[in-house]
Amino acid sequence: MFAQCPVAEISHLNQAVEAAQKAPLPILRWVVDLALNTGMRKGEVLHPKRESVHLREGFIELIEQKNGERSTIPLNAAAVSILKSIPVRINSPYVFPGKIQEKPFTD
Numbered sequence: 001m002f003a004q005c006p007v008a009e010i011s012h013l014n015q016a017v018e019a020a021q022k023a024p025l026p027i028l029r030w031v032v033d034l035a036l037n038t039g040m041r042k043g044e045v046l047h048p049k050r051e052s053v054h055l056r057e058g059f060i061e062l063i064e065q066k067n068g069e070r071s072t073i074p075l076n077a078a079a080v081s082i083l084k085s086i087p088v089r090i091n092s093p094y095v096f097p098g099k100i101q102e103k104p105f106t107d
Helices: 007-020 027-038 042-046 077-085
Strands: 059-062 071-074
Touching (some): 027 077
16 A cells, blocks of 8 residues: 555655654554555544454455445555554454444544
8 A cells, every 4th residue: 555655645644643642552553554554444444343354364354334335455464463463452342442332443
């Protein structure tokens, strides 16, 4: 995905992420890096449940898309590394859990 984005845009995005990151866990960094490495949209990155992530097979299954169809997103080595580094919150099925139990991270 990086090859499709101008280097200057990625640099500006990374600067904005670093400036905005206030939480002890780098959630914003993970979200942005996962999006850059997969081409996933914001909603696609934030909503997958852990059961939809298949690290051994190298893909994420998107079940809840706008058009109602399922699709798979291939994962490169960087995306797999990002997903492995995200701590699992036992009370949430989401890769990026929200503040409210059983809801995904939103903003």
